[in-house]
Amino acid sequence: MRIVNDTMLLLGVFFFWSSCQQLETPEPVQTQVLWSQADSSHNNYRIPALVVSTKQTLLAFAEGRESGDSGDIDILLRRSTDQGRSWDEQQVVWDDGPNTCGNPCPVVDQTSGRIYLFMTWNLGSDSEDAIIRKQSQDTRIPYFCYSDDDGLSWSEPVSLAESGKVPDWGWYATGPGVGIQLQAEPYKNRLVIPCNNSYTVEQEGEAVKGAYGYGAHVLLSDDGGQSWRMSELISPKVNESQVVELADGSLMMNMRSYQGKACRAVSFSRDGGKSWSEPEPAPQLVESVCQGSIIRLEGHAERPLLFSNPAVPVGRTHMTVRCSFDEAKSWSNSKLIYAGPSAYSCLAALPGGRIGLFFEAGEHHPYEKMVFISFAPEELFSFNLLANDKLSESNLSGFLP
Template structure:
C-alpha cells in the first residue's frame, strides 16, 4: 500500500508539473540572524549589475525582527552567480532610525544602480504614522552607485517627487524594479510602491517612474481598489506592464494584479489571480526571456512553502511550479542569471521564516 501511495503522489506531481527540490541543503545563506550587530535580517532584494555581479540587499534590524526601530540598509556582493558572498556592507545607517524597504533597479545604458528606500524615525510606529499621530512621517530617498555597488551616494530625499502630501504610510517595493525594453517607453525605470490615504486606513499600490536614468522621479498611477500594498512590476510581451500585489481580502486568498498600457501612469483591470494563493505576504515577479516567473509562500494562511510558478502566456495561466522550501518562508526577490537560469533570494528557516535570507539558483528546465 505504501508503494502504491508513493507512485500515486509521484504521478500526481507529474500531472500538475509540481516538483520539490528539497532546497534546504542547496540554498546558500546570505544574511543570517545574529550576524554582525544585527539580530535579524529581513526584506530581501537582488539585482544583477551590468558587470555580471549580484548585489543582495536587506534590512539589518539591530534589536529584533520588529518593523520599527534601529534598522539599516545592508548589502552583500557575489561575483560567481550566488555561490559565495562578500562580507556585509552597510549602505545606509541613520542612528536609531529606520532605513528600509530596498527597491533597487539597474539603469542598463550607464550601468548605474539606483536604490529607492523609505525612512522614518525609529521611535515612530506604523499605526502612529497612519493615524497622523507620529513625530514625523514616512519619507522616500534615493541612493546611487556608479561603480557596480562598491560605493554609494549620500541618500537624497525625493519625497516631494513621489508621495502625495495627503498620504500617510508609504513604502518602496520592496524588491527590485525594472527598466522597460519595448515600445514608446523603452528605457523607463519603474518601481512598485504602496501607500495609505490620510483618514482612510486603506492600502493602495502605485508605481513611480523615471525617464532620465533615475535622476528625477515621477508619481505614477494607483490601484483603482484598495486592500493591496507591497508589489512588483513586470513588462509583458506587448509592452504593457503587469503589477502583482499583496492582497488583504481574506474572502479570496490570492494575489491581485492590474495592468498599464502607458508605462505605469494609469492602471486598470484590477482583479484576483486565483492561481497565485497567498497568506498576506510580499511576493516577486520576474520576466525571464519569454516567460513570467512568480515567487511567494504558496499557502493560504501561513508563511510557508516558498514556491516558484511559471507562465508562458503573460500571466493568464500558471502551469508549472517548483517548491523551493516546504518550511517557514516569507519575502522573496527574483533575478535573471543567464539564459535558462534564474535566482531567488528569500527568507526561510526551520522554526521561523526570519532565521536567514538565502539565495538559490534554479535552472528553468526543471520546470519542464
C-alpha cells in the same frame, strides 16, 4: 533556541535525489545563507532584494534590524562576482543612527550601468501604526541613492518627499523587491519603481486600518533617473507590489491583497505605468497576506514569467516558484522550494540563464535566515524542487558543495 545552524536550513532546500541522478545538469542547485540570526551585526535580518548589474555582479540587499518593522534599521548589501557561488562581506549602504532605513528596492539602468537603490526612511521612534494613523512625530519618506562602481560605493541618499509622495499618504514602502526598465516603445528605457502607501479613505469599504486604506503606485523616470514622478494610485486594499512588462508592452502590477480572496491581486497599465486599471484577484496565485516576486526570465527561448511566494492561504510556509508561458493568463510548473516557514522573496535571472531566488526562511519561524538558491530553468520546468520538514543529514548527501 532561536539560533539554528545554517546547515540545517540548507538541508530543507534540495533536489529530489533519484531525479537528479537521472538528469544531467550543467551545475547542481546552489544554496547559501547570506544572513542569519546567528550573525552578530544586527539582531535580525529581513526584506530580500536581488539584482544583477551590467557587469554580471549579483547584489543582495536586506534590512539589518535591531527589533521589528520600526526602530533602528539599516540597509545592508552583499555582492557576488561568481553567480552566487561566493559572496563578499556585508557592507552597510545606509545607517541613520536609531532611525529606520528600510525597504531596499534596486533597479539597474542598462544604458548607463548605474544601479539605483530606492529606500524609505522614518524616525525610529515612530511605529508603522502611528504613521498610518497620522499620530507620529514625522512621516515615512521615499529616498534613493546610486552606485556607478558596481555596488562598491554609494551616493548620499536623496529625498523624494516632494516629487514621490502625496501629503495625505502616511505609510510608504518601496517594493519590497526590485524595479524594472522598460524595453518596448514608446516608453523604452523608462525606469519603473513599484511602491505602496496608506491613505485617507473616502468610502468605508476601502478601509483596512481605521479610516485608512492601502494602495500601490509606481515612480517613473524618463531621463535616466535624474527626475522622478508618481503614477496614479491603485486602490483599494492592495499594497506591497512588483511590476513586470508584458509582451504587448503593457505593464502588470502584482500586489499583496487585503480583499479576502486568499490570493494576489493584479492591475494593468497601457501607458507605461502612468495610469492603472482597478485591482482584480489573481486566484491561481494563492497567498494569505504576504509579499511576492515576479520577473521575466530573459535569455530563455520562451521568456516565461516567474512568480514566487509562500503559496498557502493561511500562514507563511511553502515557498513556491510558478511559471507562466502565456503572459500571466495561467500559471503552471508550480515547484515547491521549501516547505517550512518562509515569507518574503526576490527572483532574479542570473548570468548564463540560471534562476536565482533570495528568500526568508527558517525551521521555527520564517525570519531566522535569508537564503540564496540558484538552479537551471530546465530543472524547474522538468521536476520538483523539494523541501523536507525533517531536516536530516542524509537528505543533503550530494547536494551541497
